[in-house]
Amino acid sequence: MTVLQLSSYDKLKSLLLGSMVDGGETVARTELARFAETLEIAENPDDMLPYLFATALMKRLDPVRNEQMNLYLRKYDVPQIELFNLLAQKYPLVANASRFANSLLARYVHPGEPVSFLEIGIGTGRQIVSLLQELALQDRRPSSIELFAIEPNEQCLRQAQENVMVAAESCGIRVSFHPIPYEIESMPDEIWSRLAVGSSKIVNASFALHHIRDTHAGSAGKNGVLRKLSSLRPAVVVMCEPDSDHQTSDAISRFINCWQHFSLVFELIDQLDIPPEQKRALKIFFSREIEDIIGNPEHLRCERHESTAHWIDRLERAGFSPNPDMNGLSLHIPMGVLSTSDEWHIGLGAGEINLVSVICAVPKKG
Template sequence: MDPRKYATLLAVVQESAAGRDGNARALLDRAIGDHLEAGARAEDLHFYLFARALTRRLASGLAEEINLYLRQFQDTQISLFNLLARHLPTVALTAPLANELLARFVGGHDEVTLLDIGIGSGHQEVAMLRRLGQQGRLPKRLNVIAIEPDAGSLIEAQMALFEVSVELGIELEFVPMHKVVEDMSEADWSEVSAFECPLVVNASFAAHHIQCTEGDTLRDRIFARLRELDPDAVVLAEPSSNHHAADFVERFNAAWHHFGITFKLIDQLDVTPEEAGAMKMFFAREIEDIVANGEQTRCERHEPVESWVARLRRAGFTPYADFGFARETRHDLVRVAAHEGYVGLDYADETLVAVICATSGVPAANRPRRVRRFAGLQAVGG
């Protein structure tokens, strides 16, 4: 991409960060008008997605013009997520890698509890159970405590897990918590700790949604609560970039860099130009949240992977180290690499997405068993 386009947007961001929104808006409108008149190219989608986010932040008068350009990609009939899951390795490889780790800690028990933060529709968990079935290591009984703010997804996860439990012949108890993890009450935390069997925690692309500002300690406090539960393992899947920064210029630069590298990766995939454009549009919502929304309303607060590993250490967890299986996962464009505390999906010499794992340091068999205080908890649904 022409570096002048980045320089133009950076100047807009710097003016806005300095409180000169009028100057920023004038710069942005002129830049968009010039580039649209010069003729937009598909390879410039990186520029236009960030420019649109800035039009929303600054209430620019050219928001509709840029939307007209982007509509050619929005109108595609391709299912964006399915397209990413098939072709983009930083998406396609993440769940299998996380499931390899989860299976190590969930499998082989008579009874085990999975605390799933942001379970979504449960597709990852279904795949993990089928993997354990292939290995002959299914637990006899699985308790799933599912934290999920979307009610429809929670119902889908419940149905999917009950169906696979019947298929595989295991007992399932499903405990739905229709909320985000930061809204868990003392009673909720007690309910999790009530199970007397080994506990495993999973959070796939969910931990960065914990709502706190850069200087807040809420994420540290939540991980400290998780450590109090004494889980056998915590497995996280997270993009690696500093979109948690309160400084607007720093956050913009981190986002421009992270998504720019992701778009370069997409451009190297064996897909049509239309599919490549559609895949980039999948990230439009994240870009807009990071760039357009105010500090108190932003949701996509990604952090560098090193920050997550450090947070787990501060909470008292021990980074996991047995990532030899990563060598068995290969891709032509990304490197699946073991690092300290995580497996990285690396491209252009940096980690774009990380699968992070840490343990409590003491195997469940060597710990006192938990006392289950909530006798009579029953599975919901069916």
């Protein structure tokens, strides 16, 4: 973190604290606007992170003023899924997390035998397409794949079906594609019953489960979904998730965790050997996450990242145990990337901080 960013962090945290006392919102709004005007994000990359946090805080305090502050970012406005696909190609932590996840998933695909997949948050099908291509390259094609694809964005779901079917044909793999246009926490019971029929499913959830919100009744939505997944008795569950606590309802803790996580993410992006416009696009992707984490009301927030330890605790309580197949997984870790691992997960990060984890679980025996 640069000296400027450290100073900005202290300033912004102070304004957030000040906005929480009686009469403090008006002062905080004024000071945020003045602070943002001192930043030169078009010329100085280090100014981007403080600007994005200032914008998120302004949204929290004054949505109208936030719209004015976001004018610069709108020049780069593209669908979030397109930015995520760019992230998966160019950002080494996500790219390698997907690669490790596919290596684990592939262990449950047996040549010449049918297999059933449940893809949670399939997006445009990027990861499953890569898996199909890898199976074909290794000449380990299953006889068929029955693919149940959960994705609330119906346009993405249609694109995923097209991408997967084109890849399946080119790879010589027969795929039956079953679109499920729901958020997983809102899926009707009849769909869960349909998923329970047939052979054990390979479950993949790539940067998807952190979007689950709690129900209006206040119950833990993530716990409920994991319990339902456990009841399916899947062959394996593989998750890719950021490692930072943005689930907490405490705004100050969330601000601190968010800054620590994304300041390091932005440092890694700045070190990538890619054109400046791609670096900017990746930061715009994360800007939307920062805005949601810091700026949105508690009941509307979507980016509810959690620590890897919290995810493992949820999995254990839902009836899962660590996957013994984690042992012996051959990994190639890029230079400069921190790697950690235990019986539950493989972690990727930088310095001494883990940023992304691939978590692998199986149902408890008995």
